[in-house]
Amino acid sequence: MLKIRRVAIDTHPENTAFLLRSADGYGAEQFQAMRKIEITGNAGAILATLAISDDPHIVGVGEIGLGEQAFRRLGLAEGDSVSIAQAKLPRSLEAVRRKIGGDVLSDSEIAAIITDVAAYRYSPMEIGAFLVACAGFMTTQETLALTRAMADAGDRFDWHAPLVVDKHCIGGIPGNRTSMIVVPIVAAHGLIIPKTSSRAITSPSGTADTMEVLATVDLSAERMRAIVASEKAVLAWAGRMNLSPADDVLISVERPLRIDTFEQMVASILSKKLAAGSTHMVIDIPVGPTAKVRSQGEAVRLRKLFEYVAHKIGLTIDVILTDGTQPIGRGIGPVLEARDVMAVLRNDADAPDDLRERALLLAGRVLDFDPELQGGRGYARALDILASGKALAAMERLISAQGAQTETFRPGALRSEILAEEDGSVAAIDCHLIARIARLAGAPMDKGAGIDLLRKVGDQVRRGEPLYRIHAQSETGLRFACDLAAEGSGYRLLS
Amino acid sequence: MLKIRRVAIDTHPENTAFLLRSADGYGAEQFQAMRKIEITGNAGAILATLAISDDPHIVGVGEIGLGEQAFRRLGLAEGDSVSIAQAKLPRSLEAVRRKIGGDVLSDSEIAAIITDVAAYRYSPMEIGAFLVACAGFMTTQETLALTRAMADAGDRFDWHAPLVVDKHCIGGIPGNRTSMIVVPIVAAHGLIIPKTSSRAITSPSGTADTMEVLATVDLSAERMRAIVASEKAVLAWAGRMNLSPADDVLISVERPLRIDTFEQMVASILSKKLAAGSTHMVIDIPVGPTAKVRSQGEAVRLRKLFEYVAHKIGLTIDVILTDGTQPIGRGIGPVLEARDVMAVLRNDADAPDDLRERALLLAGRVLDFDPELQGGRGYARALDILASGKALAAMERLISAQGAQTETFRPGALRSEILAEEDGSVAAIDCHLIARIARLAGAPMDKGAGIDLLRKVGDQVRRGEPLYRIHAQSETGLRFACDLAAEGSGYRLLS
Known part of the structure; x- marks a missing residue:
């Protein structure tokens, strides 16, 4: 039995647990070789990826450290006792392996996979394996089963109305x-x-x-x-x-x-x-x-x-x-x-x-x-x-x-304009690149960060006139965004 | 610029970096959303998965914590300065995506993937995606290209002899x-x-x-x-x-x-x-x-x-x-x-x-x-x-x-015999299950842990006689192994 210590480390979206390497008995490395352990307390069990610490200030002898996600999902208090074991792999991984091998999965196999995903029993690696196997091919019946299983895995609203x-x-x-x-x-x-x-x-x-x-x-x-x-x-x-909590896990x-x-x-x-x-x-x-x-x-x-x-x-x-x-x-x-x-x-x-x-x-x-x-x-x-x-x-x-927002947000005060390098009319704007630049500027966490488009497709522009303005709330964000925009503005001009 | 702090956490095989959540400016969460960051010092750059800490004892303002793998691979000292940025994804991931989509890859695309894998530029999730995509189908030419690329990615021995x-x-x-x-x-x-x-x-x-x-x-x-x-x-x-260092990464x-x-x-x-x-x-x-x-x-x-x-x-x-x-x-x-x-x-x-x-x-x-x-x-x-x-x-x-081993290893002193539940002759022994039981007992890290088979296929055995003996060096290992053996011994007997 080990006592829980909360470790203030956020490894979103994954559960992480920490054991001291030098603790006696069955060693941390013996658990780590398998990557995942099962932690069982009196409120249930979770799976976590194991990291080994050599620092007794992070986790001590007789303790198990739990990162933020693992701590929250296990639902116990610091100092509570838990037992650990090598994680038994979710049975539904057998179906994932069959899918990798090219099989079509049954509705119940897909439901079992999604139940395990929603319960955080899959590592990102295993989720990736499932997604890539599905990306290879997926029947419409499998897609339907996946949709139903994902909707069933969480809560549901019922508005008691014929038209919602x-x-x-x-x-x-x-x-x-x-x-x-x-x-x-x-x-x-x-x-x-x-x-x-x-x-x-x-x-x-x-x-x-x-x-x-x-x-x-x-x-x-x-x-x-x-x-x-x-x-x-x-x-x-x-x-x-x-x-559809499984959806959130899959999206991550x-x-x-x-x-x-x-x-x-x-x-x-x-x-x-x-x-x-x-x-x-x-x-x-x-x-x-x-x-x-x-x-x-x-x-x-x-x-x-x-x-x-x-x-x-x-x-x-x-x-x-x-x-x-x-x-x-x-x-x-x-x-x-x-x-x-x-x-x-x-x-x-x-x-x-x-x-x-x-x-x-x-x-x-x-x-x-x-x-x-x-x-x-x-x-x-x-x-x-x-x-x-x-x-x-x-x-x-x-x-x-x-509830009206109490804070007043304004466009980021740090600004930089991206200029046309030639005269012409705007022929195309790259949605994907513009999104990445705005993201690097700090959006969405910096609410005022982003891009203000000053020209759209069809507009005329002269060399040196601004195409768009980058807004940021931090120097770092402004620099990251400008660096990417310097590689290519995302605008195509026709002269 | 951030100063390196070594964090005594081992996240084998992955690089992990730690940033304080509450640090000013471009926030840790803005980096984490993309999961990977690039850390650049004067000895080169590495990619690392970012974890966020809320504990200034783990990593402080103006610092970046590096787990054991990241610290070793970056090759700098504590207190050295580094800069960080959102990781640019390895270009070769485009080829992985094409493989997921069903394409056959060229020799040079496979070589680029393996070079990036050997340089730890892929996360386990991305490696998993590559492996699963290859598991879907792989031509003999791709297998050949993969073999060559893996051999080329590391060092080579030359014994200067015609027959090695x-x-x-x-x-x-x-x-x-x-x-x-x-x-x-x-x-x-x-x-x-x-x-x-x-x-x-x-x-x-x-x-x-x-x-x-x-x-x-x-x-x-x-x-x-x-x-x-x-x-x-x-x-x-x-x-x-x-x-073939890429092989070690793929195997992990x-x-x-x-x-x-x-x-x-x-x-x-x-x-x-x-x-x-x-x-x-x-x-x-x-x-x-x-x-x-x-x-x-x-x-x-x-x-x-x-x-x-x-x-x-x-x-x-x-x-x-x-x-x-x-x-x-x-x-x-x-x-x-x-x-x-x-x-x-x-x-x-x-x-x-x-x-x-x-x-x-x-x-x-x-x-x-x-x-x-x-x-x-x-x-x-x-x-x-x-x-x-x-x-x-x-x-x-x-x-x-x-160099002869200086330590003397002996079979684990903690023992438990698994007994036949009926009379009969041994018809089959499950290699996979026997390996798992020996592994749980503590092998290979506990050198004396494992299994001693007392009966092989064709041998006669009576009810209550031992089939094999589990050796362990820790109570935990003995218990894990015995628990699995209790679910099924791995022996099939014919009466």
Whole structure:
């Protein structure tokens, strides 16, 4: 039996445990050779990767150190007793090995894998192995089973209503913050739209990051239910909700490995929406040379997969292919995006047209789900709600219901403009590169960091005039972003 | 610029760096989101996984903590200054992604991947992705390119002789310690056999672990050359040699993922032997229901792959399919195996026959490479050398040249016998399970831990009589091993 010591080391997303190398008996190295140990206390057991310490100040004889993740997930107090053993590998790894070998897995095998993933029984290496094996090939039946298993692995919302709408963009387009316009429009119309969003993982901002500039997004399920009851809507961070927790674990490995298969994308999005209690959903697939989907042919294949799985799990969806050739709006990063969103909701004269039009298109298609609005009248209704100021009013009520942000965030004071190297018209903007530059500047954690686009595709620019402005809150962030922009601005000019 | 602090945490095989969460400026979490950072000092740069600390005793403001692996590989002193940046992903990861997508890689793409792997630029997750993608399918040309790239990535021995022999078993059979008998026989005959061996990673003992019971195995390349010059042979640990270092990195991920494809096995073995300067080699493929190769058909496929790649890289090989239906000899674990080996070399009456016969078979085939011994006279010559005591004398000279072990190891004093639950004759012994039990008992790190088999296939046993004895040096090890043996002894009896 060992006593728990909390070690103030964060090894997100993995559990890490620490043993002293020189402790007597069965040695730390004997455990480490197998990489994983099972730690059992009276509140249950967790698996953790073992690190060996030679410093008795970190972990002493008779103790086991637990990093932040392991400590939290085991759920015991410092000084409590636990026993350790070589980790028995999750049985479902046998199915992963069969998948690596080229087999098609059964629904129950996929369910077993996802249950173990959601319980943190897989290491990132093992998750990577599963994802890569699936990336090799995956049947539609496997994708369907994966979606169901992921939705089943967490909590579910039930809104007790026949029509609960949502919209979701597959991502990849910086500045594409339409949800924060669509949700108030739809709520003002009177449909239920409980929108949960993620924070950015590798992009410069997620809807939750941008909404947080204006209001609290870290809401309990109970608060969220109360807000939806009064406002028909919410714009909350999904992280607190335990919706499809396996998805969060899988994403933590997919992103660094840049695994972005259609099958994983469909299972990830639809499992979260199924768990969130949606019944009808618009899915936005931007198509462009630097977007996630690069051709119409690919887009059609993805749409069909969405439609197949959604149909089987009982979700009504409307998949829209949109223009993904450049960023949407001007601002990229939480503060700059929130500024654009509010300009559109306020009907400001200089609000970005493309953001406004994209939001109206999507809001219109969501409203088309309403049987009261027949014959494609959704767009006209959305336009009316936005232009009349009802959408702004709905957003203000939503902000007040969630709790207005008490801190005032401003665009980062450290700035640098990236200039055109020649005269010409903007032919293309690289979404992927612009996102990376904004990210390096510090977004989304530095809320004011990011990029303000001063020219969009089709604009004329003269040599020496600025293409965009980088905002940062730290010298380091500004330098990292400028260094990458110096390698290539992301703009292609035609003279 | 940050100052290095050494953190006494061992995260083998990965590099880990530690930053204080609350430090000012560009935050630790902003780096961590990308998981990997590049640390640059005046001796070069390394990549490391970032962990965040909240404890200023582990790492302070203005400091970066480096775990043991990162500290050693960066090669600077505590207090030296380094800069950090988001890690640029190795370019070769693009090729890995193409492989995941189903492409065949070119020789130069494979070489680039292996160069990056050998330089620790890949995380275990990324290595896993590469291995799983290769496990999906791999052409013979890719296997050949992988073998060459792995051999090229490290140092090479050149023995300046036309005939440098070796033998290698693909593993999986506990107690199969023939190398320690074959090497002295071949050396006594007069061929050059510079045998480098690995330590066990997930098995209960490697040849290096067992030889270490008798002699020093951790030899410098220079010492090794001197010993081969005088003794024609050596039995050294390969770990010091930097032969095919990428292989060591790949194996550290293959083993926990239990990826064991023929392509990886061939590339791993032949790259190490090519780098070790062998010209002629016998390869032992045990075939049995619990061995690595489970059928004759599989064995033939593996043999062909060995022959193809060996031919292309200029190695002459002789592949032998052997009986892999049960462990070889009686002892499993370093001390118990060394006891069996010495009994065979001494021609003791009770030396295990199967170990003796297997070693003679393999030694004979190695001696057949000698053009002086024509017409398959190798076996008779090997028998003569062993029976006459010349092999024992060669082994004693080798032990003395490498440096006799000063510590005396004995079989673990903590013992437990596993008993037959019914009368019958032993029909089968599960190699894989027996290896796991011996491993849990503490082998190979506890040299005296392991298993002594008291019955082999074909033996009669009565209910309550012992099948084997578990030896351990710690109560924990004995308990772990007995717990697993209680789930199933690994013996199948026929009544």
